[in-house]
Amino acid sequence: MVDVETQTILVVGGGMSGMTAAIEAAEAGREVYLVEKNPYLGGRVAQLHQYFPKLCPPYCGLELNFRRIKNNSRIHFFTMAEVESVSGRRGAWDVRIKINPRYVNEKCTACGKCYEACTMEIDNAFNYGMDKIRAAYLPHEMAFPQRYVIDPALANSPLGASVREACEYDAIELDMQPKSVDLKVGAVVWATGWSPYDPGKLDTLGFGAYPNVITNVMMERLAAGNGPTKGAIVRPSDGKAPQTVAFVQCAGSRDENNLPFCSSVCCMASMKQAAYVREQYPEARIYIFFIDIRAMDRLESFYANLKQDANVIFFKGKVARINEEATTGNLVLRVEDTAAGSLNEVNVDLAVLATGMQPNTSLSPLPAFAQRDDYGFIASMEVTPGFFAAGCSRTPAGVSESVQDGTAAALKAIQSVVRR
Amino acid sequence: MDKKIAVYICAGCGIGEALDMEQLGKVATSECKAALCRNHPNFCSPRGVQVIKDDIANEGVNTVIIAACSQRVMYDVFNFEGTILDRVNLREQVVWSHPAKDEDTQMMAEDYLRMSAARMKQLLPPEPYKPEQEMSTDILVVGGGTTGMTAALEAAGAGYRAVLVEKDEELGGFQKNVSKNVTFPFKNVQDNEIDKLIAAVKSNENISVLTGSKVEKLSGGPCLFNAQIRQNGSTSDHHVGAVVLAAGWKPYDPEKLDKKLGYGASPNVITNVQFEQRAKSGKITRPADAQAPKTVAFIQCAGQRDPQHLAYCSSICCFTALKQAIQVKQQDPKANVFVFYQEMRTPGQGEDFFRKAQEHGVIFVRTQAPEVLAKENTLAVEAFDELLGEEILLDDVDMVVLATGMVPATAFGEDFKVKREEGEEKTDEMVASVDSIFISDILNLDYRQGPELPELQYGFPDSHFICFPYESRRTGIYPAGPVRRPMGISNAVEDAAGAAMKAIQCVELTSKGMAVHPRAGDLTYPEFFMQRCTQCKRCTEECPFGAINEDEKANPLPQPTRCRRCSVCMGSCPERIISFRNYSVGIIGDMIKSINVPDEFEEKPRILVLCCENDAYPALDMTGLRRMSYNAWVRVIQLRCLGSLNLVWIADSLSKGIDGILLLGCRHGETYQCHFMKGSELANIRLSKVKETLDRLVLESDRVRFETVAITDYEKLPALLDEFAEKLVEVGPNPYKGY
Secondary structure (H helix, E strand, O other): OOOOOOOEEEOOOOOOOHHHHHHHHHOOOOOOEEEEEOOOOHHHHHHHOOOOOOOOOOHHHHHHHHHHHHOOOOOEEEEOOOEEEEEEEOOOOEEEEEEOOOOOOOOOOOHHHHHHHHEEEEEEHHOOOOOOEEEEOOOOOOOOOOEEEEOOHHHHHOHHHHHHHHHHOOEOOOOOOEEEEEEOOEEEEEOOOOOEOOHOOOOOOOOOOOOOOOOHHHHHHHOOOOOOOOOOOOOOOOOOOOOOEEEEEEEEOOOOOEEEEOOOOHHHHHHHHHHHHHOOOOOOEEEEEEEEOOOOHHHHHHHHHHOOOOEEEEEEEEEEEEEEOOOOOOEEEEEEEEOOOOEEEEEEEEEEEEOEEEEEHHOOOOOOOOEEEEOOOOOOOOEEEEEEEOHHHHOOHHHHHHHHHHHHHHHHHHHEEEEE | OOOOEEEEEOOOOOHHHOHHHHHHHHHHHHHOOOEEEEEOOOOOOOOHHHEEEEHHHHHOOEEEEEOOOOOOOOOOOOOOOEEEEEEOOOHHHHHHHOOOOHHHHHHHHHHHHHHHHHHHHHHHOOOOOOOOHHHHOOEEEEEHHHHHHHHHHHHHHHOOOEEEEEOOOOHHHEEEEEOEEOOOOOOOOOOOOHHHHHHHHOOOOOOOEOOOOEEEEEOOOOOEEEEEEOOOOEEEEEEEEHHHHHOOOEEEHHHHHHHHHEEEOOOEEEEEEHHHHHHHHHOOOOOOOOOOEEEEEEOOOOEEOOOOEEEEOOHHHHHHHHHHHHHHHOOOOEEEEEEEEEOOOOEEHHHHHHHHHHHHHOOEOOOOOOOEEEEEOOEEEEEEOOOOOEEEEEEEOOEEEEEEOOEHHOOOOOOOHHHHHOOOOOOOOOOOOOOOEEEOHHHHHHHHOOOOOOEOOOOOOOOEEOEEEEEEOOEEEEEHHHOOOOOOOHHHHHHHHHHHHHHHHHHHHHHHOOOOOOOOOOOOOEEEHHHOOOOOOHHHHHHHOOOOOOOOOOOEEEEEEHOOOOOOOHOOOOOOOOEEEEHHHHHHHHHHHOOOOOOOOOOOOOEEEEEOOOOOOHHHHHHHHHHOOOOOOEEEEEEEEEHHHOHHHHHHHHHHHEEEEEEEEEEOOOOOOOOOOOOOHHHHHHHHHHHHHHHHOOOHHHHHEEEEOOOOOOOOOOHHHHHHHHHHHHHOOOOOOOO
């Protein structure tokens, strides 16, 4: 009898969890497909300035992971790709992948001639729309793979032809179409990560209405040297250096009307961002409005150190409302002081909403057999035999936990395809 | 193998316009003695690649030098099996960062070609390490608690045999004494299913369970470990491939707690661990009179988050207190249950469980420093309630439960460092920081650097807890569960699977002669030319992974499967006897010697830049990608790790007339970024020693410098490189120039 089963593993999502699952399985000798919807690998961490608690650049570890991918011929990855359908069973899954057009083929050398020739600008998604980027672009400077992308708006415009002309290597294909690829795999690891919770849903906190209310993910881009301000943390309204910054914890998280769960990383993320501000502006004052500071295990020492800083004020209380002072663009935060039982008003230059993690599993279709919990996460690691969930598909996780989870999922996937 | 070297100089991406290609070709064929040299407008195109393939097929070319873009790109295109390949980075680090059609840019490109050729002449293709002894792929799991049992089962489930060693007479670990659990997704208190886990382990034919046993000695290395295990008074040897360290944790000693918490003042003040033992008996009672308590106060962070005790948070005590509080409520819904907490830490879906406890009527008091007042027969808790903003006194408390934390089993025992220092003379020399290794009697490694895993912090033995959490400083030994980081059951179960994955990967790679993380797949390994060894012990002391043992005469005894191929040993050796087939003191030395140093200093100083291949080198590439420019006097050589810096390279450079040497390495110290932990620190120390020598030779010590560079520092690199060059102009030419 012909054995139709295969031992190849498919990992969906090229962020920390997925990339880890793919690499760990491949380094143990397994064939792996890795599917990523962005034009680059690395997921959300690629957009971070630094990791807590060491305040080190994510690219240090990412570069190493990219090297592991480059050195391992068992990993086959697709970017700009999404899963369209999954059917079958353990050992024999049929998965259809849709690859969206990049309009740039593998001949691209990243020489940058298309960028030079391009006059069209688009919102820069990598920087959460805080600046513009030319429509023929590298998603970001350290993007892996190092290959340009042409925005569909450019591809479909008369300007596209001149950009194509600029390419000396025939790398631009303006008529590139979405492509379907059918994969036969033995196991699937679903690691599609998270999106920042939509701050527009927090109607009392002024995001969208007041330019100086930003989110924690935007703060990462502001602090990053390759971000919209080249690393200068400034107010969006006037480019002014903020002297007072408020971090609004649990903006939507631990809130029955928004995300009832805790997103696990926002406390550490805000404290890390407070450290960014303190480093750039030694005089700046920081307020951190919180319910509980969740600095788990040894991360506690980061919290303990920050508490020693007289310019960082930890304020137990939930921010009820943010208003703008029209003349200055400053923000007035109404905060309930639970200790004193009073309502305080605090005036700051910049407010950062610690918005939580919306699991992408709650936003996009999943195979029918994949049960979600009340919050849209996949409820368990082994969804069904041969199909696993990892990282923020399952629970809010930081980098270390995502690596842990991705590694564990790699083993589960291997077990499910191993010949018994 | 006779090498036939061919050089392929790409003209694409601006290289052809910026450089004199003909002149470069001459350097390749005449100076570098390449058998052939070809140009192409873009070698990465299918036609370009075909040119190279044809030469390999038809011309007998077996050594390929591609002078084009950085090796970090087009790695998949320029991949020719069976040949030795080198990439000369003309694009990012020459033409993209220096002016076109410029004499200095041209000289730079030519030097890089010479350096590559010098490297290729010496380099040998790797031959994987194959020991005589049979390689084992069995996994040794140390610790038979939840983590250890799960790791053994997970390994077995993937088709590997496991040996499970447990010190107690029974499997189960801490969970053996626990009646109820709360695990992911933290909805409810559940029955503890440890007995099912124990049964599954016992009935698995791929797992050998050794209870009442301990590892007396662990020697060898991955795939070649010999574990000497003592059980029932007799010792047996087990040949294993990798180790999962799941030795667990011990509760923090409550006797050490602040007296304000009342431990010892009343029998009714117990710890969360003691609560479990009482609950296990079926009924929750207070110790003094075995009555079911009517009022119970849980006090969180007892001796935790406190530099006087445990500085860290044990992560699970909030969940434990919630669970125990609910257990009290389930036993007696009328009982008054209070949780005095500083900060409620129930991340993720755990928030549901916090709400669950509130639904059960548990009362939460947020306070920083509660005090337990133990009178003759009664207990009271006094605290400043931060939510009410006032002092409260809770009277008539029947039982107080203190949340003491988790201490990793590896944190106990005398520090090996202290023991070692007693026998050694103190010197004033700058030496690398010595790590703490607690003699915790768990693995009893037969390693020269000490018997257990070096700790990173608070006794936890991991090494890269953000990016690579399973890594430790001892190859093939993967800590998992609460010994790695404080964690509860659901996390430990997952951790066990992850560690089993790493252990399996380790045996798979090692048995093929390959290195494990971070140079996974590397087929080279260090070879020692023992005839010239002077028994100086530097290599055995400096190896960040304790990979090298010593015999009684202080000869190094390398253990190749323990090696991570960082080459720190190669840098440490004053006799230069340690080499890899594709990376040696001689190879780098020849590259340095191949640099053409002009006699005239004016506008032509030469600077050698030695940099870390993982961080500083990519940062230099990024500088090029951004078209940022810096002086063309630098010549960059990437090192596996800056810790492989051998001081002879500095001597070689200076005696050749090179004016300055710049080391670009990763951040070291407590928050190190070095993938090999100690590499950049050691390079810095070695450099400080060179500086002393330079001063003695009246050669300005300003000529050598160490700079810390992160991968994202590309914006700062041009200024850093140019500032160093200016400094050298100030210092003046190397007096050895022209000799």
